[in-house]
Every structure is written in structure tokens, then in C-alpha cells.
Amino acid sequence: MRIIKPLALTMALSISAAAQADVTLTVAQDVNLLVANGEKVKLSSGLFSSNNTLVLPNGESQIVFRYEPSFTKAGEEISTTSDTIIAKFTASDSQVSFVMPDYKSYRSAEEHISNLEWQLVDQAGNPITKVEDKLTKEGMQLGRDYVDEAKDYNQTGAKAAIVLAGxxxxxxxxxxxxxxxxxxxxxxxxxxxxxxxxxxxxxxxxxxxxxxxxxxxxxxxxxxxx
Known part of the structure; x- marks a missing residue:
């Protein structure tokens, strides 16, 4: 297993640093970003890339996501899904990208995705410190309200919890x-x-x-x- 360097790292060279006023989070197609700072996510499509972006305010942010890599097996496309991850990080005036595992096969993904190893990096490829946890729900998993679950999680004061201002x-x-x-x-x-x-x-x-x-x-x- 190796880590994929996202296309956003090279695309960042074409964007003027003077235009930076917030944090731009680049989201790859196989990352399902569910919640950001207590709100349902609305992503913007990339101009020269299949990746999407989300603008976050400077300072501490919290995200909720799943990694959903897909594979071709016997001529059909199949995918697997990680646990739901809740994480917090701090960044200012920068471009931030996900760096996810590059599983070589569906079998490899199934074996390792439960212990997902991932990173957030800035436009220079430097790792950004993050604190993560699994956002779990007991019982039936259908119809989950991730906004409410993140809110409830934050009230527990767990390790990836934040206080949302506003x-x-x-x-x-x-x-x-x-x-x-x-x-x-x-x-x-x-x-x-x-x-x-x-x-x-x-x-x-x-x-x-x-x-x-x-x-x-x-x-x-x-x-x-x-």
C-alpha cells in the first residue's frame, strides 16, 4: 500500500498566493465529505481537475467523511467503504488536500480500510496535524443524519470535538x-x-x-x- 499524492498539489502552483484568504480543501472523487464545521457540505467542481473543493474559514475546522475507493473486478466496478471519520485540524490562508491510501486491489482495501491511514497536506506537501476519531452509530446505519451526529459528538467533548462559533x-x-x-x-x-x-x-x-x-x-x- 502506498499513499497517493493528489493532483491538487501540482495544480496549486497555478493559483496566486495573493488570492488566498481562507482555507481551500481539495476533495478527491473517492472521498465522500459529509459534514464540515457542523453543516452539510456543498462542493465546488474543479476547473482543471476531477477533484472538488470546499472553502473553509481560517483557524480550526472539523470534517466528517468516508473513503470510498472503487475497483474493477470481472469487468464490473465495485467499491468498498471506510468507517465514518470525524477529524479536526487547523490551517490558515492555505490549500489543503486529502492524501489517501492507494489500495492495489479490492481485497487489499477490504483488509486495510478499517484501519484507514490518511493525511491532510498543504500546497507544499507538508503534513497538517489532525486529530481524528470514528463517528459511530449503534443499530441500523441507514438514513444517518451526520450533521446531528457531529453535533452530538461535539457535546461529548471527545478528542476530535470542537466548539463551533457563530x-x-x-x-x-x-x-x-x-x-x-x-x-x-x-x-x-x-x-x-x-x-x-x-x-x-x-x-x-x-x-x-x-x-x-x-x-x-x-x-x-x-x-x-x-
Missing amino acids: AAGASTAIALQKTATTNPQSNAGANTTKQVDSDTAEEMLHFWYNRADKATQQRFKDFINQ
């Missing part, structure tokens, strides 16, 4: 603040609890605001001003 986080903080400040209390002990909850809500507001990008921060300011 409007959803800000809304959660606002809801917590509303709950803490509108519940009436009738005694001194309850008033103390109310104060503690309000302080906690304020800390969460600051936390989520600082995690959000500038556009989300502005929307939050506009909401408060209303």
Missing part, C-alpha cells in the same frame, strides 16, 4: 441569559442563585462573542441595538 452559539448564550434573568425568585437563597446564573450567562456571552467571526459579531451587535 450565530447558533450566540443564540444559545442569549437563551441562557434570558432564562437566568426572567425566572422570578421569592427568597434570599433563590436570589443568590439568580445572580450566579446571570453571571454565568454573561461569561458565556463573552465566550461565544469572542469565538465568532467579525460578521457574526456585527449581527449580534445589530440584534442588541434593536
Whole structure:
């Protein structure tokens, strides 16, 4: 088994570095990218390549994918599928590509794909540090909602979990603040609890605001001003 160097590494030479403002993730045809940063993926087609791309914000990102290599056997095309992988990595102003195993046969893929060895590399071919885990689901595997599964996974605080910033986080903080400040209390002990909850809500507001990008921060300011 050897690792395939993706075509995107050579194609990157034709793209101006000055145009880089985010992270461009190149996705090969045999990589089924399911979720990125808590959202269902919409890929853009490559202009000179069969690969697709996805633009991610600078900083930490999380992806959910499966590797689905295909082979020709007895004149028919067959494929095999890896476990669903959830992974996080950090990159800025760069092009990132998957580097996947090059299985020589269907049998080899079936033997090794359960222990998938893969990498993310930048445009210079340098490995990018990642933390990965398997996104598992008990029982029937049909009709899986990977967005919800990734959300549930992140709430566990497992090794590949991240805290997703944005409007959803800000809304959660606002809801917590509303709950803490509108519940009436009738005694001194309850008033103390109310104060503690309000302080906690304020800390969460600051936390989520600082995690959000500038556009989300502005929307939050506009909401408060209303």
C-alpha cells in the first residue's frame, strides 16, 4: 500500500498566493465529505481537475467523511467503504488536500480500510496535524443524519470535538441569559442563585462573542441595538 499524492498539489502552483484568504480543501472523487464545521457540505467542481473543493474559514475546522475507493473486478466496478471519520485540524490562508491510501486491489482495501491511514497536506506537501476519531452509530446505519451526529459528538467533548462559533452559539448564550434573568425568585437563597446564573450567562456571552467571526459579531451587535 502506498499513499497517493493528489493532483491538487501540482495544480496549486497555478493559483496566486495573493488570492488566498481562507482555507481551500481539495476533495478527491473517492472521498465522500459529509459534514464540515457542523453543516452539510456543498462542493465546488474543479476547473482543471476531477477533484472538488470546499472553502473553509481560517483557524480550526472539523470534517466528517468516508473513503470510498472503487475497483474493477470481472469487468464490473465495485467499491468498498471506510468507517465514518470525524477529524479536526487547523490551517490558515492555505490549500489543503486529502492524501489517501492507494489500495492495489479490492481485497487489499477490504483488509486495510478499517484501519484507514490518511493525511491532510498543504500546497507544499507538508503534513497538517489532525486529530481524528470514528463517528459511530449503534443499530441500523441507514438514513444517518451526520450533521446531528457531529453535533452530538461535539457535546461529548471527545478528542476530535470542537466548539463551533457563530450565530447558533450566540443564540444559545442569549437563551441562557434570558432564562437566568426572567425566572422570578421569592427568597434570599433563590436570589443568590439568580445572580450566579446571570453571571454565568454573561461569561458565556463573552465566550461565544469572542469565538465568532467579525460578521457574526456585527449581527449580534445589530440584534442588541434593536
